[in-house]
Every structure is written in C-alpha cells, then in structure tokens.
Amino acid sequence: MISWRKHYKRGLIAIGLLLSTSASIYAQGDAKNGEKLFKANCTACHALDKQLVGPALGGIVDKVKSEQNLDTDWLHKWIKDNKALRASGDKYANEIFEKFNKTEMTAFPNLTDQEIDDILEYTTNPPAPEPAADAAANGADTNSITSIEAQKRESMNSKIILISLMSIGGLLLWLLFKLRQLVKLQQTDELVGLNATRATSFGDIYNKYQNVGKGILVLLGIFAAYGLWNSLMWIGVYKGYKPEQPIYFSHKIHAGENKIDCQLCHSSAKYGKVSEIPSMNVCMNCHRNIAEYNGKYMEPGKDKAFYDGEIQKIYAATGWDPASQQYTGKTQPVEWTRIHNMPDFVYFNHAQHVVAGETAIINSYNKKNPDAKIDVVCKACHGQVDTMNVVQMANDFTMGWCIECHRTTEVDMNNGYNKEYFKNLHEKLKKQYGSGAKITVDAIGGLECGKCHY
Ligand code: HEC
Ligand code: HEC
Ligand code: HEC
Ligand code: HEC
Ligand code: HEC
Ligand code: HEC
Structure with missing residues (x-):
C-alpha cells in the first residue's frame, strides 16, 4: 500500500516534470532555472560581469555570434565537453584555451540541451536582483535561530561552571581559615598548656581535627560530584564544539549556497583513514579569481567588507599578489583548529x-x-x-x-x-x-x- 502510494506520487512528479519541461521548450530558456544551474556549476570560475578563472559570460551568446560568427550550437558543444571540441580541431576553442593559459574548464556532459539553453538565457537576460527585504529574510533563517539557542545554552553552561568554581573557591577559603585557627590554637595551647594536662589538650585538638576532617570529607564529596558532573558536561561541550578559526570559512556559503561538493575539498575521505582539511592551494583554485564576496547570502552581523577581508587572508597565506597576479614567495601557514579528534587508541577509517x-x-x-x-x-x-x-x-x-x-x-x-x-x-x-x-x-x-x- 505504502509503496503503491510512493509510485503514485513519483508518477505525479514525473508528469509534472514532463509538463514543465515541455512548456519551457517553447519558452526558449528559463533564466530563473538558468541562474540556479549557473550558480551550482559555473560560479566557481565564471561571473557575468567580470573575468574570473574563465571569461565573463554576460552576453556570451551575442559575443561569440558577432566576434566569431558562432551560434549556440557551438556553445552547447563547448559547455558539454570543451576538451572534445578542442580535440576535434575547432579553431576558436583552441584559441580561447591558449588565451587562458590552457586552464581546463570542467566538462558538463550531464547538462541537457534545455538546461544549457536556460543557462544561456540567464547570461543573456539575467533576472533583476531580488529586493532587499528578501535578503533580510534570507539572513534570519532557521539556522541562525538554532545558533542563537546554542549560544544561550553555552552561556548557561559557563554560568554553571562559574558558580561551581566560586563555591569551590569559597570552600577552600573556609578550609584555610579553619587551618589557621587550628595552628593558632596549637600555638596558644603550647604557650598556656605547659601546666595543663596533656589529655585535655589532645582531646581539644582531636575535637578540632574532627571538624576539619568532616570539612575535608564534605569538600572531597563536592569535588567528586563536580568531577562526575563535569565529565557528563563535557559530552555536551564537545557536541557543538566550534572553535574560532584563523580564516572565517563558511561551509554554508561554500557547500550550501554554492553547492560545492564536500569531497572537492575533503578528497581524501574516500581513500583513507583521514579526511584532511584542504591545503591553501585548493582554495586558490577558485580564489585566485574570487577576490571579493558578491553573494546574496549574508550572515547576520557580517557584511561584504568582512568577507572580502577574510578572502584576503588566503592571499596573505599563499603569498599571492592579486595586483600583479603573481606569487611573491612569502607564505604564512594557516593553522586550523581540529574540531573532531579521537583519542590515539581509537581507529576510525x-x-x-x-x-x-x-x-x-x-x-x-x-x-x-x-x-x-x-x-x-x-x-x-x-x-x-x-x-x-x-x-x-x-x-x-x-x-x-x-x-x-x-x-x-x-x-x-x-x-x-x-x-x-x-x-x-x-x-x-x-x-x-x-x-x-x-x-x-x-x-x-x-x-x-x-x-x-x-
Ligand atoms: C573549473 C573552472 C570552470 C568552470 C567550473 C566552468 N568554466 Fe567555462 N571556462 C573556464 C575557462 C578557464 C575558460 C577559458 C577557456 C579555457 O581555458 O578552456 C572557460 C570558457 C568558457 C566559455 C567560452 C567563453 C568565451 O569567451 O568564448 C563558455 C561559454 C563557458 N566557459 C561556459 C561555462 C558554463 C556555462 C559553465 C557552467 C556550466 C562553465 N563554463 C564552468 C573555466 C570554467
Ligand atoms: C571549499 C572547501 C570545502 C568544502 C566544499 C567543504 N569543506 Fe569542510 N572544511 C573545509 C575547511 C577549510 C575546514 C577547516 C575550517 C573549519 O573547521 O571550518 C573544514 C572543516 C570541516 C570539518 C571539521 C574538521 C575538523 O576539524 O574536525 C568537517 C566535519 C567538514 N569540514 C565536513 C564537510 C562536509 C560534510 C562538507 C560537505 C557538506 C564539507 N566539509 C565541504 C573546507 C571545505
Ligand atoms: C570550488 C571553488 C572554491 C574553493 C575550492 C574555495 N572557495 Fe571560498 N568561495 C567560493 C565561492 C563561490 C565563494 C562566494 C563568492 C561570492 O558569492 O561572491 C567563496 C567565498 C569565500 C569566502 C567569503 C565567505 C566566507 O566563507 O567567509 C572565504 C573567506 C573563502 N571563500 C575562503 C576559502 C578558503 C579558506 C578556501 C580553501 C580552504 C576556499 N574558500 C575554497 C569558492 C571556493
Ligand atoms: C561514520 C561516521 C562518519 C562519516 C560518514 C564521515 N565522518 Fe568525518 N569524521 C568522523 C570521525 C569519527 C572523525 C574523527 C576522526 C579522528 O579523529 O580520527 C571525523 C573527522 C573528520 C574530519 C577532520 C579530519 C580527520 O580526518 O580527522 C573531516 C574534515 C571530516 N571528518 C570530513 C568528512 C567528510 C567530508 C565526510 C563525507 C565524505 C565524512 N567526514 C564522513 C566520522 C564520520
Ligand atoms: C565501533 C567502535 C568501537 C568498538 C567496537 C569498541 N570501542 Fe571502545 N571506544 C571507541 C571510541 C570511539 C572511544 C573514545 C570515546 C571518547 O573519546 O569519548 C572508545 C573508548 C574506549 C575506552 C576508554 C574509555 C573512555 O571513556 O575514554 C575503553 C576502556 C574502551 N573503549 C574499551 C573497549 C572495549 C573493552 C571494547 C570491546 C568490548 C571496545 N572498547 C569496543 C570505539 C569502540
Ligand atoms: C552512521 C553509522 C555509523 C557510525 C556513527 C559509525 N559507524 Fe563504523 N561502520 C558503519 C557501517 C555501515 C559499517 C560497515 C561498512 C561496510 O559495509 O563494510 C561500519 C564499519 C566499521 C568498521 C569496520 C568493521 C569491520 O568489521 O570491517 C570499523 C572499524 C568502524 N566502523 C569503526 C567505527 C568507529 C570507531 C566509529 C565511531 C567513531 C564508527 N565506526 C561509527 C556505520 C557507522
């Protein structure tokens, strides 16, 4: 019954998809869908209005038509598999490849003709940017709400720790005070006690000691409880652990907004025991040409200037001079703080x-x-x-x-x-x-x- 329903639902979705694609075949290209596809596949290397890793793509259809007398057929071939096109001896394909220092563009054999038309429509007629209200709504998404809650919880936790430390401090002071009293007592006992009988003096001291002993016991008890509570606490503190990093690298912006695959950066996860943090060279594959942040998404409290500054840190680390487009040779290591770290006696692959x-x-x-x-x-x-x-x-x-x-x-x-x-x-x-x-x-x-x- 359930699986029948599933099939039924899938069927409906398939029909819906069919209808929507057949509708858009007549509509040339859907710029909105094109924008999505462009963001997911091309923004790593292209922008509409300026050169990044590859050339600016705004108005590219008209450009290749007027400058090279090539039509969208050529663009389809290039986007699907530029290498094959070059290999076929296509003159312009090889020219532009040379012009960009033989930088390989990714092949996109999976994009359908319709999808490429959508992308080209987007490069020809990009939809106007969405109004600011939308950007604000974007910022106040559920993610930030949960992070506020997490912050609240964290500050609760630190309050509890503070109170416990204060009570332990209080107890220690009390203990010191008692010890001083004891020492004083002993001294006065020694001075006055020459004539007094030893038995009373011992009894006196014993009584005093007994109180201190009780105090120490209570203190140990509290320490033990604190230790137990703390070890329980630590589980919670590890979960949610998020140290400050040398570069404010946002996974939401990279893996979320720009849909960059996890394994593009953490490529070793597939092959071995560890899933390393990418080296700065991996960052430079894209950031050689992405020097500024122009994304729509803004985390509340951050702005473009902040993100731009963080991207500059990549250049400082790799010694890249964006003005001369050259490496200066002066590098600085970036030390990411490890978040997940199993004890040495654990094997995780x-x-x-x-x-x-x-x-x-x-x-x-x-x-x-x-x-x-x-x-x-x-x-x-x-x-x-x-x-x-x-x-x-x-x-x-x-x-x-x-x-x-x-x-x-x-x-x-x-x-x-x-x-x-x-x-x-x-x-x-x-x-x-x-x-x-x-x-x-x-x-x-x-x-x-x-x-x-x-
Ligand atoms: C890994 C980087 C990279 C990605 C991703 C990429 N391109 Fe390119 N693209 C380039 C480079 C570099 C060139 C310049 C030619 C060369 O070196 O091969 C180029 C050239 C082009 C050209 C020719 C431009 C001209 O002026 O004639 C078009 C069209 C194009 N890309 C479209 C796309 C589209 C559409 C996407 C996304 C589906 C895309 N590219 C994704 C790197 C990339
Ligand atoms: C553009 C590169 C890039 C992409 C894509 C990326 N990451 Fe990361 N990842 C990093 C960098 C850089 C760090 C170290 C800085 C930090 O902790 O934020 C990191 C840290 C991490 C960590 C914490 C590692 C530690 O210290 O224990 C995890 C877990 C992680 N990434 C998982 C993912 C997952 C899952 C995805 C896909 C949804 C993903 N990453 C996509 C670059 C990337
Ligand atoms: C596959 C391409 C790609 C790689 C690899 C990449 N980035 Fe980015 N990065 C982007 C894009 C796209 C943006 C958003 C640009 C925009 O929207 O204008 C961005 C934005 C940023 C920003 C500003 C937003 C933020 O996250 O704070 C920083 C900082 C940044 N990247 C750091 C890094 C670092 C560090 C690495 C290497 C660990 C790295 N990037 C690797 C594509 C990449
Ligand atoms: C079965 C659970 C599990 C899965 C699935 C998993 N991880 Fe991990 N990941 C871990 C554990 C456990 C650690 C801590 C390992 C250690 O400290 O030795 C870790 C650590 C990391 C680290 C820190 C560096 C390191 O290797 O210690 C990164 C980065 C990371 N994972 C990324 C990823 C990415 C990307 C994927 C998906 C391709 C992924 N992980 C899938 C459990 C997992
Ligand atoms: C599926 C993996 C897995 C198996 C199987 C496993 N352990 Fe563990 N063990 C771990 C991990 C992960 C930790 C570290 C937990 C941490 O750091 O909080 C750990 C920690 C420990 C510790 C240290 C206790 C502590 O709290 O730090 C001991 C002792 C231990 N394991 C004994 C055993 C024994 C004995 C067995 C077999 C009956 C066993 N483990 C089976 C994964 C495993
Ligand atoms: C999300 C579920 C999940 C978590 C969490 C997880 N594992 Fe696993 N683990 C698996 C699965 C599934 C396999 C079997 C993979 C396969 O098909 O061979 C596996 C296999 C293993 C194996 C190989 C077992 C064998 O007999 O070959 C080891 C070792 C292991 N895990 C260690 C760990 C350790 C250590 C942790 C905790 C740090 C962990 N796993 C957490 C799902 C998990």
Whole structure:
C-alpha cells in the first residue's frame, strides 16, 4: 500500500516534470532555472560581469555570434565537453584555451540541451536582483535561530561552571581559615598548656581535627560530584564544539549556497583513514579569481567588507599578489583548529564509512529520520554541515555513539566491496540467521574491541 502510494506520487512528479519541461521548450530558456544551474556549476570560475578563472559570460551568446560568427550550437558543444571540441580541431576553442593559459574548464556532459539553453538565457537576460527585504529574510533563517539557542545554552553552561568554581573557591577559603585557627590554637595551647594536662589538650585538638576532617570529607564529596558532573558536561561541550578559526570559512556559503561538493575539498575521505582539511592551494583554485564576496547570502552581523577581508587572508597565506597576479614567495601557514579528534587508541577509517558503508548509512539514516533526510553520507555523522557557517560537532562522537550505529545499521552485503570481502562470512551468516535476515554491522565484527582499538 505504502509503496503503491510512493509510485503514485513519483508518477505525479514525473508528469509534472514532463509538463514543465515541455512548456519551457517553447519558452526558449528559463533564466530563473538558468541562474540556479549557473550558480551550482559555473560560479566557481565564471561571473557575468567580470573575468574570473574563465571569461565573463554576460552576453556570451551575442559575443561569440558577432566576434566569431558562432551560434549556440557551438556553445552547447563547448559547455558539454570543451576538451572534445578542442580535440576535434575547432579553431576558436583552441584559441580561447591558449588565451587562458590552457586552464581546463570542467566538462558538463550531464547538462541537457534545455538546461544549457536556460543557462544561456540567464547570461543573456539575467533576472533583476531580488529586493532587499528578501535578503533580510534570507539572513534570519532557521539556522541562525538554532545558533542563537546554542549560544544561550553555552552561556548557561559557563554560568554553571562559574558558580561551581566560586563555591569551590569559597570552600577552600573556609578550609584555610579553619587551618589557621587550628595552628593558632596549637600555638596558644603550647604557650598556656605547659601546666595543663596533656589529655585535655589532645582531646581539644582531636575535637578540632574532627571538624576539619568532616570539612575535608564534605569538600572531597563536592569535588567528586563536580568531577562526575563535569565529565557528563563535557559530552555536551564537545557536541557543538566550534572553535574560532584563523580564516572565517563558511561551509554554508561554500557547500550550501554554492553547492560545492564536500569531497572537492575533503578528497581524501574516500581513500583513507583521514579526511584532511584542504591545503591553501585548493582554495586558490577558485580564489585566485574570487577576490571579493558578491553573494546574496549574508550572515547576520557580517557584511561584504568582512568577507572580502577574510578572502584576503588566503592571499596573505599563499603569498599571492592579486595586483600583479603573481606569487611573491612569502607564505604564512594557516593553522586550523581540529574540531573532531579521537583519542590515539581509537581507529576510525573514513573510507570504510564513506565508500563501503555509503548506501547502508544513508538508507539507515533516512529510515530513522524521515523528516531530515540526507543526500550526502558525511551528514549522517557530521550533521547538516552545508547549513553551518561555523562547523560544529553534531554528535558526541563517543564509543556509545559508534556502537549504537553499528547495532542498528543494516550492512549492504551486495556492494562490490563487501561481496568480495565477506563472501565466506556472508554464507555463514545466512545459515545462522536465515537468508532474509538483517545483517547489521555488529554481525560483521563492528562490536569487536580490536576493530576500533589498537
Ligand atoms: C573549473 C573552472 C570552470 C568552470 C567550473 C566552468 N568554466 Fe567555462 N571556462 C573556464 C575557462 C578557464 C575558460 C577559458 C577557456 C579555457 O581555458 O578552456 C572557460 C570558457 C568558457 C566559455 C567560452 C567563453 C568565451 O569567451 O568564448 C563558455 C561559454 C563557458 N566557459 C561556459 C561555462 C558554463 C556555462 C559553465 C557552467 C556550466 C562553465 N563554463 C564552468 C573555466 C570554467
Ligand atoms: C571549499 C572547501 C570545502 C568544502 C566544499 C567543504 N569543506 Fe569542510 N572544511 C573545509 C575547511 C577549510 C575546514 C577547516 C575550517 C573549519 O573547521 O571550518 C573544514 C572543516 C570541516 C570539518 C571539521 C574538521 C575538523 O576539524 O574536525 C568537517 C566535519 C567538514 N569540514 C565536513 C564537510 C562536509 C560534510 C562538507 C560537505 C557538506 C564539507 N566539509 C565541504 C573546507 C571545505
Ligand atoms: C570550488 C571553488 C572554491 C574553493 C575550492 C574555495 N572557495 Fe571560498 N568561495 C567560493 C565561492 C563561490 C565563494 C562566494 C563568492 C561570492 O558569492 O561572491 C567563496 C567565498 C569565500 C569566502 C567569503 C565567505 C566566507 O566563507 O567567509 C572565504 C573567506 C573563502 N571563500 C575562503 C576559502 C578558503 C579558506 C578556501 C580553501 C580552504 C576556499 N574558500 C575554497 C569558492 C571556493
Ligand atoms: C561514520 C561516521 C562518519 C562519516 C560518514 C564521515 N565522518 Fe568525518 N569524521 C568522523 C570521525 C569519527 C572523525 C574523527 C576522526 C579522528 O579523529 O580520527 C571525523 C573527522 C573528520 C574530519 C577532520 C579530519 C580527520 O580526518 O580527522 C573531516 C574534515 C571530516 N571528518 C570530513 C568528512 C567528510 C567530508 C565526510 C563525507 C565524505 C565524512 N567526514 C564522513 C566520522 C564520520
Ligand atoms: C552512521 C553509522 C555509523 C557510525 C556513527 C559509525 N559507524 Fe563504523 N561502520 C558503519 C557501517 C555501515 C559499517 C560497515 C561498512 C561496510 O559495509 O563494510 C561500519 C564499519 C566499521 C568498521 C569496520 C568493521 C569491520 O568489521 O570491517 C570499523 C572499524 C568502524 N566502523 C569503526 C567505527 C568507529 C570507531 C566509529 C565511531 C567513531 C564508527 N565506526 C561509527 C556505520 C557507522
Ligand atoms: C565501533 C567502535 C568501537 C568498538 C567496537 C569498541 N570501542 Fe571502545 N571506544 C571507541 C571510541 C570511539 C572511544 C573514545 C570515546 C571518547 O573519546 O569519548 C572508545 C573508548 C574506549 C575506552 C576508554 C574509555 C573512555 O571513556 O575514554 C575503553 C576502556 C574502551 N573503549 C574499551 C573497549 C572495549 C573493552 C571494547 C570491546 C568490548 C571496545 N572498547 C569496543 C570505539 C569502540
């Protein structure tokens, strides 16, 4: 029943899509859709009004027509696969490639003709910028609300810490005072006590000591409680941990607004244990030509001047002089603060999760969170990073968290990797649990201490 409904819904959507595309075939190109496509695929290298990595694309249809006598057919070929076009010996394609120092433009074989027409329509007739009210509404999105809540929670936490520290300080003062009293007492006892009997004096001291002893016990008790409470607290503090970074790099602007793929920057996640922070050269691939921020999105409290200043820091770090378009050779390292960091005795491997576990993790996550589905595997563990201006830990990253997911995630036994790797095991498990049984990560060893600990 449910799956029938799903199909029904899909059918409706398909019909809707068909109708809308067939409608727009007659409308030449849809500039609004073109704008979206342009932002997602081209802004890394092109702007309409100025040269970035590639030439300015405003009015490009007219330009190639009047200057080169080429029509949109040529543009379609170029955008779909400029390399092939160059290889075919096309004169202008090779000319412009030379002119841009043989900088490779990405090929876009996936764009349909209609989509390319939409993009070209956008470069010819860009829609007027949206009114300011919209930008303001954009700024006050839900993301900033949650971050305000997080800030409130953080300030609550620091208040609690402050109060505890103050009470501990108070107790210490009290203890010092008591000790002083004791010392004084002993001194006076010694002076006066020459004639007094030892027994009374001892009893006196014992009584005093007993009080101090009680005080110390109470103090230790409070320390222990504080320690326990603090260790509980730390879980919360790690989750949501977002240190200040040397460059204000916004994932919302890069991965969200500009839809840049996580793995373009964190490319090593696929291949190995760590998913590194990109080097400054990766930034320069784009920022050699993006010297200013002209995006519509503004985080409340930030402005263009702020973002421009942050981009300048990339140039300072790499020694790039934007005026002469050359490297000066003077570089400064950028030291990002690590946010996620497992203790040394834990073995965590990104490739195991991002490659072998990808579909299993996405499917299982979407089943558990029907209201907040994810499309990128990273988000199952790191949260909706593409909505975060500042990355913060989205989970507590404890052993319990790893194990909870291993217990509840059904492994995809048919993906290439597992099919080979677990061939024998799979047969055994089928016998043990029956062929239709669910195999979760714990069944393939995901709860064995040695798999996660050196
Ligand atoms: C990785 C950078 C990059 C991306 C992404 C990119 N381009 Fe380019 N594009 C270039 C470069 C560089 C050139 C100049 C020619 C060369 O060096 O190949 C160029 C040239 C062009 C030209 C020829 C311009 C002229 O003056 O004749 C067109 C048209 C074009 N790109 C369209 C697009 C479109 C549309 C997209 C997005 C779907 C896009 N490009 C994405 C880098 C890029
Ligand atoms: C344009 C490059 C770029 C893209 C695209 C990008 N990141 Fe990042 N990422 C960075 C940089 C730079 C840092 C270090 C600064 C920081 O923590 O914000 C970082 C930090 C992180 C961290 C924290 C690392 C730590 O210190 O523990 C996580 C997690 C992360 N990125 C996940 C993602 C995910 C998920 C995506 C896709 C939704 C993504 N990134 C897309 C550049 C990028
Ligand atoms: C794939 C292209 C690409 C890469 C790689 C890239 N950026 Fe950006 N960056 C952009 C775009 C696009 C914008 C937004 C420009 C606009 O809207 O006018 C931007 C904006 C920025 C801004 C201003 C907004 C903000 O996030 O604070 C900073 C700072 C910045 N980038 C830093 C970096 C750093 C540091 C790296 C390397 C770790 C990097 N970028 C890598 C494309 C890229
Ligand atoms: C199964 C959960 C999980 C998934 C899926 C996942 N990560 Fe991680 N990520 C972690 C853990 C755990 C760490 C801490 C690793 C450590 O400290 O050794 C981490 C650390 C990082 C770091 C900091 C550098 C490092 O390697 O320690 C970056 C950057 C990062 N992840 C990006 C990504 C990106 C991008 C993706 C998607 C391609 C992704 N992660 C998918 C759990 C995950
Ligand atoms: C979002 C769910 C999820 C989380 C969280 C998670 N894992 Fe996994 N893990 C998986 C899946 C799924 C696999 C199986 C991948 C496959 O198909 O081979 C896996 C496999 C593994 C394996 C290989 C097991 C084997 O027998 O080959 C290790 C080791 C591992 N994870 C360690 C960790 C550690 C350490 C953490 C916590 C820091 C963690 N995982 C958190 C989903 C998760
Ligand atoms: C799926 C991965 C995984 C498995 C399986 C696993 N651990 Fe852990 N373990 C972790 C992670 C991750 C941490 C670090 C947690 C943290 O830093 O908060 C940890 C921490 C620990 C600690 C330190 C305690 C602490 O609070 O820091 C001990 C002890 C430990 N594990 C023992 C074991 C034993 C014994 C087993 C087998 C029964 C086991 N672990 C199985 C992932 C795992």
